[in-house]
Amino acid sequence: MISYAGDKQIGQMNIDYFSAELTPISDNEIELLHEKVDIDSRYALPNKVNYCKECVISNQRPRILFSEDGTCNSCKYWHKKSNKINWKDREAELRELCDKYRRSDGHHDVLVTSSGGKDSVFVAHLLKYKYDMNPLTVTWAPLVYTDIGFRNLQASIHAGFDNILCTPNGLVQRRLVRHSSIAIGDPFQPFVFGQVNLPLRVACEKGIHLIMDGENGEAEYGGDPSVESNTSFSSDESSKFWLSDFPVENLYSHGFSHEELELYLPPDQTTLKNNHIERHFFSYYYNWRPQDNYYYCMENTNFACNPEGRSEGTFSKYASLDDHIDPFHYYFSLLKFGIARATSDAAHEIREGLLDRNEAIALVRRYDAEAPSERTKSIFLKYTGFNKEQYSLLLERWRNVRLWDGNGSDAQLKYQVE
Ligand SMILES: [Zn+2]
Numbered sequence: 001m002i003s004y005a006g007d008k009q010i011g012q013m014n015i016d017y018f019s020a021e022l023t024p025i026s027d028n029e030i031e032l033l034h035e036k037v038d039i040d041s042r043y044a045l046p047n048k049v050n051y052c053k054e055c056v057i058s059n060q061r062p063r064i065l066f067s068e069d070g071t072c073n074s075c076k077y078w079h080k081k082s083n084k085i086n087w088k089d090r091e092a093e094l095r096e097l098c099d100k101y102r103r104s105d106g107h108h109d110v111l112v113t114s115s116g117g118k119d120s121v122f123v124a125h126l127l128k129y130k131y132d133m134n135p136l137t138v139t140w141a142p143l144v145y146t147d148i149g150f151r152n153l154q155a156s157i158h159a160g161f162d163n164i165l166c167t168p169n170g171l172v173q174r175r176l177v178r179h180s181s182i183a184i185g186d187p188f189q190p191f192v193f194g195q196v197n198l199p200l201r202v203a204c205e206k207g208i209h210l211i212m213d214g215e216n217g218e219a220e221y222g223g224d225p226s227v228e229s230n231t232s233f234s235s236d237e238s239s240k241f242w243l244s245d246f247p248v249e250n251l252y253s254h255g256f257s258h259e260e261l262e263l264y265l266p267p268d269q270t271t272l273k274n275n276h277i278e279r280h281f282f283s284y285y286y287n288w289r290p291q292d293n294y295y296y297c298m299e300n301t302n303f304a305c306n307p308e309g310r311s312e313g314t315f316s317k318y319a320s321l322d323d324h325i326d327p328f329h330y331y332f333s334l335l336k337f338g339i340a341r342a343t344s345d346a347a348h349e350i351r352e353g354l355l356d357r358n359e360a361i362a363l364v365r366r367y368d369a370e371a372p373s374e375r376t377k378s379i380f381l382k383y384t385g386f387n388k389e390q391y392s393l394l395l396e397r398w399r400n401v402r403l404w405d406g407n408g409s410d411a412q413l414k415y416q417v418e
Helices: 012-016 027-033 039-043 073-083 087-101 118-129 147-157 170-183 189-206 235-241 248-254 258-264 269-275 290-300 326-337 341-351 357-367 374-384 388-397
Strands: 110-113 135-140 162-166 210-213 278-281
Touching (some): 027 388, 073 341, 087 278, 118 147, 118 290, 147 162, 170 248, 189 258, 341 357
Parallel strands (some): 210 278
């Protein structure tokens, strides 16, 4: 068994936040916990598992497309990034966009969705110092901040940015996380609701007409190839790719009130229309390379990597560091699709030319199926209020039986990359 350094430091301080008692889990949620989800039909997964011949991703990643030569659409897109896309032309388009919105009256002219992580801070810093924009960075707080995540957010703010940090009602969010773990199979979805919709609300309130997001994940990491050249997503596309086709409004019928959901909702259609907001991916304009973003932020914004070493479930030390619940997002992916965080990290490091495929396979086989540490599990249980029996039911509800032998802690993946 692989030991995880963080196990030695139980996050007692974080657990102490959650002393308020949650509304008990509903009868409907209990009923759902006893029902297994048909993962294959829900995500339209291919029956036979194949791995990309260039990277390590499998065809079980939702929406990813493999061509006849056995290569995934993300690897194909990365070849295009090197060979076909003219980045000088794309930069000219970015300058044109900035010229259209740049203001000289002191008002913020671009809103950058920012976690304080390497990618979003890279975008904000470049917009400010290379393209002479005046960004407002907007942060939707993680579910349970890690010390390093909060430290990196502070470092980014002190590198010269105005920031709005929005932290929603913790008691409501804990219920939302519990519900989305059961209903969507991803505890992280409430965070995504906020991350997607808060920038729209703030842009409307502040009269900012340009929002810059980081990367188009469908293109960069594998997904629907029809949107790989998009500068942004339509509202239908963002609902599909970001919100799991589960609009926030669905939660009204699951015991959540408008008052509780207010901050998670997008602005109403009339407000949105009247404010003429454009939302763009920076990765459309710039040759996106995660490791370069990391080095850039170390140098320019005092960004620090994970002081505990690698993050759980992977070998990486510098990505997605800010949330104690984060490993569960990837663990649910492992249950449903048989691939998780190390696969994703290794795949893009191959595309970036940082790993060869054999090295990547070894890393995936070592770390991808690592269960969340005892510390992370105890934070998750305290946060959501699941008891141990409910927690076991939850994992089995989302375990894809086509990809796993057995269940519980003895379960083994049937397929691994080779
Ligand atoms: Zn690939």
